[in-house]
Amino acid sequence: MNAAFGRRVRATNTCGVTKPTNFCGLTDKICDVCIDGDPYRQHPPSYLTDFNNFENETWWQSETMMDDIQYPSVVNLTLDLGKAFDITYIRLKFKSPRPESFAIYKKYSADSDWVPYQYYSTTGEDSLTLGTVPVLQHWVTATAIRITLNRLNTFGDEVFRDPRVLQSYYYAITDFAVGGTCKCNGHASNCVPSTSESGEERLVCQCQHNTAGADCQRCLPFYNDVPWRRATPDEASECQACNCNGYSNRCFFDQELYDKTGHGGHCTDCIANRAGVNCERCQENHYEREDGYCIPCDCHPEGSRSLQCNINGKCSCKPGVGGEKCDRCEANFFDFSSQGCRPCNCHVAGSLANQPSCDPDTGVCSCKANVEGQTCDRCKPGFFSIDEQNQFGCTPCFCFGHSSICDAATGYSEVVPQSEFVRSDEGWTAVSYSGQPVSHAYRPLVQVIAVSSPSQEAVYFSAPGERPRWAQLDPWLRATDSGLALQRNQEFTFRLHEHADFGWSPRLRARDFIALLSNLTAIKIRATYTPEGKRRVHAP
Numbered sequence: 001m002n003a004a005f006g007r008r009v010r011a012t013n014t015c016g017v018t019k020p021t022n023f024c025g026l027t028d029k030i031c032d033v034c035i036d037g038d039p040y041r042q043h044p045p046s047y048l049t050d051f052n053n054f055e056n057e058t059w060w061q062s063e064t065m066m067d068d069i070q071y072p073s074v075v076n077l078t079l080d081l082g083k084a085f086d087i088t089y090i091r092l093k094f095k096s097p098r099p100e101s102f103a104i105y106k107k108y109s110a111d112s113d114w115v116p117y118q119y120y121s122t123t124g125e126d127s128l129t130l131g132t133v134p135v136l137q138h139w140v141t142a143t144a145i146r147i148t149l150n151r152l153n154t155f156g157d158e159v160f161r162d163p164r165v166l167q168s169y170y171y172a173i174t175d176f177a178v179g180g181t182c183k184c185n186g187h188a189s190n191c192v193p194s195t196s197e198s199g200e201e202r203l204v205c206q207c208q209h210n211t212a213g214a215d216c217q218r219c220l221p222f223y224n225d226v227p228w229r230r231a232t233p234d235e236a237s238e239c240q241a242c243n244c245n246g247y248s249n250r251c252f253f254d255q256e257l258y259d260k261t262g263h264g265g266h267c268t269d270c271i272a273n274r275a276g277v278n279c280e281r282c283q284e285n286h287y288e289r290e291d292g293y294c295i296p297c298d299c300h301p302e303g304s305r306s307l308q309c310n311i312n313g314k315c316s317c318k319p320g321v322g323g324e325k326c327d328r329c330e331a332n333f334f335d336f337s338s339q340g341c342r343p344c345n346c347h348v349a350g351s352l353a354n355q356p357s358c359d360p361d362t363g364v365c366s367c368k369a370n371v372e373g374q375t376c377d378r379c380k381p382g383f384f385s386i387d388e389q390n391q392f393g394c395t396p397c398f399c400f401g402h403s404s405i406c407d408a409a410t411g412y413s414e415v416v417p418q419s420e421f422v423r424s425d426e427g428w429t430a431v432s433y434s435g436q437p438v439s440h441a442y443r444p445l446v447q448v449i450a451v452s453s454p455s456q457e458a459v460y461f462s463a464p465g466e467r468p469r470w471a472q473l474d475p476w477l478r479a480t481d482s483g484l485a486l487q488r489n490q491e492f493t494f495r496l497h498e499h500a501d502f503g504w505s506p507r508l509r510a511r512d513f514i515a516l517l518s519n520l521t522a523i524k525i526r527a528t529y530t531p532e533g534k535r536r537v538h539a540p
């Protein structure tokens with residue numbers, strides 16, 4: 001096929017373009033004028049590749065020797081084939097005498113340099129066939145052909161500078177044909193007409209094997225997992241799709257990656273906050289949730305050591321900073337800054353509910369009712385003995401109205417009576433409501449003490465030990481009735497305090513309550529409302 005047919009040829013010189021060109025026949029001396037744009041007098045480059053009608057031949061023509069087109073000036077005719085062809089022949093049909101010297105150059109790819117193909121410097125026939133010459137593959141492959149017309153063929157009579165003689169020397173070519181077969185690198189069996197981006201009709205390969213391009217010279221987009229290769233009779237050398245795990249449809253071929261892994265597909269523009277050559281992991285500063293979604297860490301830039309969180313989305317916080325995102329001070333810390341948070345140093349015993357916590361801006365600790373100070377480290381005036389066990393923190397001073405200021409005295413201790421009844425009654429006794437001793441029994445086998453109420457009067461166990469100043473009782477009591485054990489351990493905690501929260505009845509004013517405690521002689525616990533019957537207290 002003629003790959004040049006209908007294709008545009010660029011000529012560096014054409015008659016009648018800059019001005020009308022007068023020219024004359026070499027032998028008959030009949031003169032005419034060439035005017036570009038005049039349908040009857042023009043000889044544009046498009047006449048080189050139009051349909052060659054032998055009845056009415058059209059031709060391209062240059063200016064004449066009058067216009068100094070002779071050596072060292074040259075005229076180039078450039079034919080861009082639009083894609084690669086395997087060239088079998090190039091044929092030029094001259095209307096003028098064949099030049100004394102001309103050359104053919106070619107490009108074997110769109111971005112290669114011009115390389116010489118053939119030189120001609122002999123006179124002879126007006127047409128020429130190059131034939132099929134078995135040379136290197138890319139040698140006969142061409143994407144563009146250039147004819148360089150170097151030197152006109154004259155009879156030597158131009159030396160007299162006779163205008164009619166000079167006007168009879170010019171280049172004129174009727175037809176420029178290029179025999180070629182569509183070259184598709186083995187990835188197509190035929191070529192089809194196609195319109196290029198510039199709107200030009202041309203032949204392109206009908207590519208297979210996931211290849212693309214006019215010559216199937218590259219892989220289709222997203223088929224870059226292996227390098228493009230020319231197909232051979234033994235191997236299709238298909239282009240392979242990239243593996244982007246469904247998170248991208250774009251990739252490029254990465255030679256380094258291919259050398260390392262055998263897969264060169266390097267994905268780009270991963271969606272869903274993904275990254276990695278296969279979009280296989282989450283972007284920086286994201287983590288993969290259990291459902292596979294990549295979620296931004298959103299670590300606070302000031303409070304976090306790093307913007308990258310762990311696999312659970314937890315950020316790594318600076319000292320004193322807390323929260324999943326490290327966006328606030330931890331309890332007992334304040335003054336959030338890029339340095340972290342500073343400790344408030346709230347005292348445990350003075351802090352509300354013994355949970356040290358402070359205002360995150362001022363660092364002022366939240367104190368119990370009777371406690372004060374930036375760090376809740378001291379009792380309010382009129383209170384003493386800061387104590388973790390005391391929900392108000394400090395105890396009001398009680399000096400029978402003689403002073404409102406006091407301090408903790410030494411020589412007092414906490415006593416926690418505990419009875420196991422392993423070997424004896426351990427000093428426990430029993431008394432009646434009126435204070436009369438009542439006999440009790442110790443049962444070593446079951447390790448209990450027991451008492452019977454002889455009358456309607458209530459009977460109480462009496463614990464050993466000294467009279468408490470104020471007491472907290474944590475007895476384990478287990479009641480049995482007529483030998484039928486309830487078999488349920490119950491723990492009772494009572495605090496003797498005037499505050500309404502403790503529900504003592506009748507309610508007393510603080511002063512009265514303290515006065516009462518200061519004169520405490522006994523604490524009686526009634527474990528049943530039934531005055532008669534047997535009751536036992538024993539260790540668990």
Ligand SMILES: [Ca+2]
Nearest residue numbers: 047058059174
């Ligand atoms: Ca023609």
